[in-house]
Structures are given as C-alpha cells and as structure tokens.
Amino acid sequence: MAEPAVTFKKNRSKRSQRTREAVVDAEIPAEAAEETREDSPSVLATKLKNKLKTRNKPKTTLSFGGDEEEGSGDVFKIKKSNLSRKIALSKPSLSSSNVVPSRYEPTLASQTNQAPTYSAAYLSELKAATPSSRPKIAEDQAFLQDDDIEMSQPSSIPEVVDLTGDVNEASIPSDASIQAAKQKRERLKAGQNGGDDFISLSLTKREDYSQGPHPDSRLVREEDELGDGADEYAEFTSAQDRIALGRKSRKAEAAKRREQMNEMIIDAEEHDEETMEWEQEQLRRGGHNVEIVSEKPQKATYKAAPIPTSTPIPTLSAAISRLSQSLTTLTTSHSQNTSSLTTLGEEEAQLEKRETELRGMIAKAEAKRSWFAAFREWVESVASFLDEKFPQLEKLEEEQLSLLQERYDMITQRRRNDDEDDLSLFLGSLPVAPQQEEQTDELGRVIPQANPEAARRDRQTARKSRRTRRRAQNSSQQQTEEGFSTDSSLPPSDASDYDIALQKLRTKGKDILSDVKAKDFKDPKLGLGKWFGEWREKFGDVYTGAWGGLGMISAWEFWTRLEMLGWSPLADSRTLDAYTWYLAIHDYSRPSQADGEEEPELGPDGDLVSGMISTAIIPKLCKIIERGGFDPFSSKDVRRLIDLVEEIEASVPRTELKFGLILKSVHHTFHAVVTNTESTLSTYLALNNPKFNPEAIPARRRFLTRQYKLLTNLLRWRKYAEDRYGVGLLATTIVERIMIPVAESGWEVGGEESLRKVVALLPGELAPRSLTLKLR
Missing domain, CATH: 1.20.5 (Single alpha-helices involved in coiled-coils or other helix-helix interfaces)
Known part of the structure; x- marks a missing residue:
C-alpha cells in the first residue's frame, strides 16, 4: 500500500508573485536518481528535516572585535533589519571564496584618537592576496546558504546534501544520470510505469490555472497576477x-x-544599552574620537583646615569710632526712611482721593447710562406714537385746506361773474355759442344747457337783493359801500355749511387722542417737558452739544399742529400767545428766574418759541394763504394779516428765510387775482362793442371801485412788506392795464374821477407819468 502524501506547510509572511508553472529539467546526479528509486518522498523529507536540525550553527562573530567560544555564555546579538539579513545571505561563505584574512586589514591604532597607517610592505602584501576576479559559488553551497527554502515547489528533491560536511566534496553528476533522471520524471508525469509512486508537491495542477494567450512563455502579465503591489504593501x-x-x-x-x-513615543524614548555600546564601538573603529565620560565620583582627599591669621585685640577708640560711624549711618537711613514714609503717606492720600473721585465718576457714569437708557426707551415709544398719529393729523389738515380752497373758489367765481356782468354792460356782451343738441346723463335725464342771458339776470337779481339787505343794515355807508360788496362773505346757506364742516373737523382732531390713556402723551408738558428738562438739568453739556431744544421742538410739533387744527388766522382774532403750546414752550425756555427780575432768563437753548413758529406755524400759515385763506379784496383780511405777520416778526427776524416765505405767499395771491382780472378784461376790450344801456355807467363805476379797493389793499401791504417780490410793479400793472383802459371808455361819466383818486393814492414813484400829464 502506498504511503500517504506528505504536505509541507509554511507560514507565509506576505503574498509572493505567482509565476507560470513550468516543468524544469533539473540536473540530478546519478546517486540522487538511485535514491529516488529506492526511497519514497516521505523518507526523503524526514532525512532532510533531520539533516537541517543537526546542522552545526556557525560561530557568531562580533562586529567590533574578537570571537566567542561556544558555550561561553550569552552571545551579544545585533538587531538588524530584513534588508541587512538578505544582503548577508547573498554574500559567499568564507570557505568557498578567497577572502582577505583579517591580518590584511588596515592596522588600527591602539587608541581611538589615532588614524590607521599603511606601509609599502603592507600594501604590496595586500595586493598580492587580493583575487583579480569574483570567486564562483557552487549551486549546492548557495542552496545551503538560503535559510528560506521553498517547500512548495512541484519538483521533487534531487539529492539530500550533508549540510555539516564540506561543500567542495560534492561530485558533479554525469550526463547519463541526468538524462536518466529526466526520462524517469517524464514517465512519471505521463502516468506510465509506476504512476502511483509519483507524488506531486503542488496542491494544484497546472491545468487548474488559465494558461493565457502564450502558455509556453515564462513571462507573466500584470493582469494575470493573483496579487498586486497594493496587496503586498497594504500594511505600509x-x-x-x-x-x-x-x-x-x-x-x-x-x-x-x-x-x-x-x-x-515609548519606543523612541527607550535606550538599548547594547545598541548604544555597539554604536560607540563602531564610531571608535571608524576613527572618530569619542570620549567616554566617567560617571564615577572622584575619591575625596583629606585637606587640613587652614590656620587663621592672628588678629590684634581691638582698642576702645576704634570701637567708639566704628560705633559712631554706624550710628551716623543709621541716623541717615532713619531720616531717609522717614521722608520715604511721608512721601508714601502723601501718595496714599492722593490715591485715596483719586479713588474717591473715580468712584464718583463711575457712579455718575452708571447713573448717566441708566438715565439715558430709560430716556432712549421713552423716545422710542414717542416715535412709535408719532408714527401712528401723525398721518391722521396730516389727513385732517389736508381736509381743512380743501374746505378753504372750496370757499375761496366760490367767492372768486362770484366776483368773476360780477366783473363779467359789469363789463358786458359797458363794453358789450360776448357772442353766444350756437345751440347744441340735447345731452342726457346716465339716468337718461336731459342736461340743461347754459343760458348766459338767463344766468346774468339771475345774478343781477341776487346782487340787488344783497345790496338792499346790506343797505338796510347800515344805511349810513350806502355810498361808500357801492362796489365794496366783494368781501369774504358767503350766502347764509353756504356759510352755515362751512361752519358745520369746520366743527366736524375739530371734533375729528379731538378723537385722535381719544384712545390715549398716558398723561405724558396727552400733555406734552408732562412728557416732553419733563424728560428734556431733566436732561438739560442733569447733563447740560450733552444737552447743548446734541441740540436738545431743537429735538424737543421737533417732537412737540405734533401737539402744536393738533391744537392749531381748524385755525383760521384771518378770521380768528386770537393772538399766538393765547394758545397752550406757546405758553408751555415759553416757560420751558426760561427755566430759572433771578430775584428781582420780572422776566426770567433764557436757558441754553434760547427762545424756543421762535423755533416752533419757524417749524410749524409759518409753513401752516403759508399753506392757508395759498389755498384761499386770504382774500386780497378784503380790507379786514389785509389788516389781520399785517397784525399776524408783525407778531411773527417779533419771534422770527425778517431776514430769516422762513419769514420770506410768508411775503412770497401773499404776493402770489395778489398776483393771481390781478392776472385773472387782466385776462377777463382783455377778452372784452378786444370785443369793445358798447351798447346804450342805462346801467353801463354804474357798472363801470362798480368795476373801477373794486379795482381801486384791490389797489388800496396792495399798497397797504406794500407799506409793510416794502417792495419785495415786485409789489410796486404789480400796483403799476393794475393801474396801467386794468383801470386806465376801463376809465378811458367812460372818461366823462366817472372815469376821470376814479383815476384822480388812484393818482392821489399812489406814491410818486408808482404813478404812471402819462396818467399824471393827462390829468393835469
């Protein structure tokens, strides 16, 4: 029965590169072939293992000196890397190569600080002993020097080599033995003649792997490798x-x-004594002077105590002088210390005083910060309040101006109709437009067409009734009132409607603060006056630098305009100082009053009343004048306007720009009236088609009387405002372009008389020279 197959296992440290498996015909000696036929592979593996175990270990040679005998104790081992080991394995052994013996090494000095010396005899001997070519190493010897034997090769072991014997004694196999071994291997692989005895050392067959496009080639493509460099060096x-x-x-x-x-870190901090000793020895052998400092303490030697020198016995005088000198030094030091203590005491007192001042400053700064924080919060609440209420107030003011404009338009239209009726009587009527077709409104009603003649008769009837009523009220001024009925007056029904509208407007103004519960928002004296007055009292420098008074005026403007809502400056006889805001700001501007003085002194802001008049009153008055609050034909309005402007002038100088706005608004109103009258008259003068009418003479007299009244009011205003914005030129325009053409149309029936009154009224510089010569 055949022995079981032997499997050789080896712990692989890393994956090696797979190469193509090829059958290599090894050169096997004849003795190895005979042993192969006699012994099985398991017996051969056992013999090889025993040979390797019983191999004599080479002596360890220290790198820095002598050799140690076997069994002499612990051997000093040098830690080397894998690369150094591979280099050592690649070197030939001393037994198979001609190596220069140690006696031919350069002679080193006995001490480390001496350099090696070379003599001529030594160099000649060394040259003769050095081989000229590299010695050859036998394959068996190279096989013995390799410690890592690849046991997984598929080829069988050709020969068991005695590792303990001399390598040079191995004989070279003959060609016949090599050919016999090759033939036997081929038969075993082909499965002929005893295929059961062939045991492959490879765990896999060649057919199990892909042979690639070139199966006979030994080159391996990169894509055919099982592993790659990333797997091999994955650890690094x-x-x-x-x-x-x-x-x-x-x-x-x-x-x-x-x-x-x-x-x-621990590995870097460790110090290996053996490694350090080996490094020192290598430095010494390299010729570097390394001094080893001995850490052994030197042995102390006995030294006798020195004998002191003899000193003389001190005398009394020397002791007294020494004591006197010490006393003088102490006295001086005491005086210096005393003066230093005095200085330190003064400095301490100053520091305490400075500390007290700094603490006071810090307390004031904290109080100031807390007060301004509260003030800022209150100001923000006031700003939110004004953002909500100011639009409502401006809407009501615009409504008041619209009422004034409507009233003025009604009066102006009535005066224009009177002028056209009078001009049509003594200059002729304008041609009537042709009759147009009837027009209907949205409800289908016929819109009546204008009938100038019928409208004129109705106006004349209404005018007569007003004159009769006025004469009945004041019969003594019957003659003087003729032609002066153009004052700012409305019919009773229109006047009552206007008064009702003004009353509703004032009611809406009161409703603006109906939802306000806080007293400081209802009365500015409790809110603005309190906070800004406290600011001026506590932090006067900051108040003055920040122009706190102007800021208060800007916030107080809302309550001032709310109180002046519905104000008719020319119909109301009250002065500005009768209002609440005037008195409150007047008192705020004068915070203190000296003893014995009737009028308190002004504060750092000056008179803030003038600021309020410039900010709120003058712009409001200008809008009222321009939107119909002032009638240039009304002598009463002119007198009231002059009184009001003089009152404003007491607070705002005439040189101020805001004061000039009032003069400009009044002049604009006069100029608009003169322009409208001149345009109306030019139309009738171009027609100039007079007809006999008994009412022509009174009509001309009434027209000239109205213009005379307008001229009188303009000259009265010029007397106060002087000749700013061309007031005198406007008076000359009334005389030359309006009154003279009308008077010349009826010179004998009242024209000359009217012009003589005009010349007597006009100043010498304004009277036209042609009119003066004509009247002479």
Whole structure:
C-alpha cells in the first residue's frame, strides 16, 4: 500500500508573485536518481528535516572585535533589519571564496584618537592576496546558504546534501544520470510505469490555472497576477484601513491611534544599552574620537583646615569710632526712611482721593447710562406714537385746506361773474355759442344747457337783493359801500355749511387722542417737558452739544399742529400767545428766574418759541394763504394779516428765510387775482362793442371801485412788506392795464374821477407819468 502524501506547510509572511508553472529539467546526479528509486518522498523529507536540525550553527562573530567560544555564555546579538539579513545571505561563505584574512586589514591604532597607517610592505602584501576576479559559488553551497527554502515547489528533491560536511566534496553528476533522471520524471508525469509512486508537491495542477494567450512563455502579465503591489504593501500604504462611520467605531479607532502613538513615543524614548555600546564601538573603529565620560565620583582627599591669621585685640577708640560711624549711618537711613514714609503717606492720600473721585465718576457714569437708557426707551415709544398719529393729523389738515380752497373758489367765481356782468354792460356782451343738441346723463335725464342771458339776470337779481339787505343794515355807508360788496362773505346757506364742516373737523382732531390713556402723551408738558428738562438739568453739556431744544421742538410739533387744527388766522382774532403750546414752550425756555427780575432768563437753548413758529406755524400759515385763506379784496383780511405777520416778526427776524416765505405767499395771491382780472378784461376790450344801456355807467363805476379797493389793499401791504417780490410793479400793472383802459371808455361819466383818486393814492414813484400829464 502506498504511503500517504506528505504536505509541507509554511507560514507565509506576505503574498509572493505567482509565476507560470513550468516543468524544469533539473540536473540530478546519478546517486540522487538511485535514491529516488529506492526511497519514497516521505523518507526523503524526514532525512532532510533531520539533516537541517543537526546542522552545526556557525560561530557568531562580533562586529567590533574578537570571537566567542561556544558555550561561553550569552552571545551579544545585533538587531538588524530584513534588508541587512538578505544582503548577508547573498554574500559567499568564507570557505568557498578567497577572502582577505583579517591580518590584511588596515592596522588600527591602539587608541581611538589615532588614524590607521599603511606601509609599502603592507600594501604590496595586500595586493598580492587580493583575487583579480569574483570567486564562483557552487549551486549546492548557495542552496545551503538560503535559510528560506521553498517547500512548495512541484519538483521533487534531487539529492539530500550533508549540510555539516564540506561543500567542495560534492561530485558533479554525469550526463547519463541526468538524462536518466529526466526520462524517469517524464514517465512519471505521463502516468506510465509506476504512476502511483509519483507524488506531486503542488496542491494544484497546472491545468487548474488559465494558461493565457502564450502558455509556453515564462513571462507573466500584470493582469494575470493573483496579487498586486497594493496587496503586498497594504500594511505600509494603509490599503487595509477602514473608515469608521459609527460613533462607537470612531471612538475605537481614536483609541487605537492613541495607543499606537503612545507605543511609538515609548519606543523612541527607550535606550538599548547594547545598541548604544555597539554604536560607540563602531564610531571608535571608524576613527572618530569619542570620549567616554566617567560617571564615577572622584575619591575625596583629606585637606587640613587652614590656620587663621592672628588678629590684634581691638582698642576702645576704634570701637567708639566704628560705633559712631554706624550710628551716623543709621541716623541717615532713619531720616531717609522717614521722608520715604511721608512721601508714601502723601501718595496714599492722593490715591485715596483719586479713588474717591473715580468712584464718583463711575457712579455718575452708571447713573448717566441708566438715565439715558430709560430716556432712549421713552423716545422710542414717542416715535412709535408719532408714527401712528401723525398721518391722521396730516389727513385732517389736508381736509381743512380743501374746505378753504372750496370757499375761496366760490367767492372768486362770484366776483368773476360780477366783473363779467359789469363789463358786458359797458363794453358789450360776448357772442353766444350756437345751440347744441340735447345731452342726457346716465339716468337718461336731459342736461340743461347754459343760458348766459338767463344766468346774468339771475345774478343781477341776487346782487340787488344783497345790496338792499346790506343797505338796510347800515344805511349810513350806502355810498361808500357801492362796489365794496366783494368781501369774504358767503350766502347764509353756504356759510352755515362751512361752519358745520369746520366743527366736524375739530371734533375729528379731538378723537385722535381719544384712545390715549398716558398723561405724558396727552400733555406734552408732562412728557416732553419733563424728560428734556431733566436732561438739560442733569447733563447740560450733552444737552447743548446734541441740540436738545431743537429735538424737543421737533417732537412737540405734533401737539402744536393738533391744537392749531381748524385755525383760521384771518378770521380768528386770537393772538399766538393765547394758545397752550406757546405758553408751555415759553416757560420751558426760561427755566430759572433771578430775584428781582420780572422776566426770567433764557436757558441754553434760547427762545424756543421762535423755533416752533419757524417749524410749524409759518409753513401752516403759508399753506392757508395759498389755498384761499386770504382774500386780497378784503380790507379786514389785509389788516389781520399785517397784525399776524408783525407778531411773527417779533419771534422770527425778517431776514430769516422762513419769514420770506410768508411775503412770497401773499404776493402770489395778489398776483393771481390781478392776472385773472387782466385776462377777463382783455377778452372784452378786444370785443369793445358798447351798447346804450342805462346801467353801463354804474357798472363801470362798480368795476373801477373794486379795482381801486384791490389797489388800496396792495399798497397797504406794500407799506409793510416794502417792495419785495415786485409789489410796486404789480400796483403799476393794475393801474396801467386794468383801470386806465376801463376809465378811458367812460372818461366823462366817472372815469376821470376814479383815476384822480388812484393818482392821489399812489406814491410818486408808482404813478404812471402819462396818467399824471393827462390829468393835469
């Protein structure tokens, strides 16, 4: 029965490169072939294993000196890397090569600090002993020097070599034995003549692997390899590392890295005494001077104590002088210390005083910070309040201006109709437009067409009734009132409607603060006056630098305009100082009053009343004048306007830009009236088709009287405002372009008389020279 197959196992450190399996015809000696026929592979493997165990170990040669005998104790082992071991294995043995003996090495000095010396005789002997070519190494000897024997080769072991014997005694097999061994191997592989005795050392067959496109070639393609460089050097290239995704795996990976780092630190800090000794010896052999410092303490030697020199006995005078000198030094030091203590005491007092001042400053700064924080919060609440209420107030003010504009338009239209009726009487009527087709509105009703004649008769009837009513009320001014009935007055029904609208407007103004419960928002004296007054009292420098008074005026403007809502400056006889805001700001501007003084002194802001008038009153007055609050034909409005402007001038100088806005608004109103009258008159003068009418003479007189009244009011305003914005030129325009053409159309029936009154009224610089010469 055949013996079981023997399997040789080897622990593989790393994957080797797979090559193609090829049958190599090894050269087998004849003796090995005979043993192969006689013994089985298991017997041969056992013999080889015993031979390897009983192999004599070579003596260990120290790198820095002498050899040690076997069994002399622990042998000093040098730690070397795998690369150094491979290099050592590739070197030929001393027994099979001609190596220069140690006696031909350069002679080293006995001490490490001496360099090697070479003589001529030594160099000649060394040259003669050195071989000229590299010695050859037998295959069996190279096989013995290899410690890592590949046991997994498919070929059988050709010969058992005695590793303990002399390598040079092995005989070279003959050609006949080699050919016989080859033939036997071929027969065994083919399964002929005893195929049961052939045991392959390979675990797989060649047919199990892919032979590739060239099965007979020994070259291996890169894609045919089982492994690659990444698998071979995975330990060094981190190819086997895995990325930790979970929390536990990341913690484990971090702990593993810390352990590796600690091991590397410990390895770096370790000092191997044997390695250090070997390194020192190598340095010594290399000729480097390495001084070894001995750490043994030197042996102490006995030294006798020195005998002191003799000193003389001190005398009394020397002791007294020495004491006096010491006393003087102590006195001086005491005085210096005393002065230093005094200085330190003064510095301490100053520091305490400075500390007190700094603490006071810190307390003031903290109080200031807390106060301004509260003030800022309050100001933000006021800003939110004004953002909500100001649009409501502006809407009501616009409603008031629309009421004034509607009232002025009604009066202006009535005056224009009166002028057209009078001009049509003494200059002729304008041509009537042709009759148009009837027009209907949305409900199908017929829209009545304008009938100038019928409308004129109705207006004349209404005018007569008003004159009769006015004469009945004041009969003494019957003659003077003729032509002066154009004052700012409305019919009773329109006047009552206007008064009702103003009353509703004031009611809406009161409703703005109906939902306000806080007193400091209802009364600005309790809110703005309190906070800004406290700011001025506590932090006057900051208040003055920040122009706190102007800031208060800007916030107080809302309550001022709310109180002045519905104000008719020319119909209301009250002055500005009768309002609540005027008195409150007047008192705020004068915080203290000295003893014996009737009028308190002004504060750092000056008179804030003028600021409020410039900010709120003047813009409101200008809008009222321009939107119909002032009637240039009304002598009452002109007198009231002059009084109001003089009152404003007491607070705002005439040179201020805001004051000039009032003068400009008044001049704009006069100019608009003159322009409208001139345009109306130019149309009738171009027609100039007078007809006999008994009412023509009174109509011309009424028209000239109205223009005379307008001129009188303009000259009265010029007397106050002077000749700013061309007031005198506007008066000359009324005389030359309106009154003279109308007067010349009826010079004998009242025209000359009217112009003589005009010349007497006009200043000398404004009277037209042509009119003056004509009247002479």
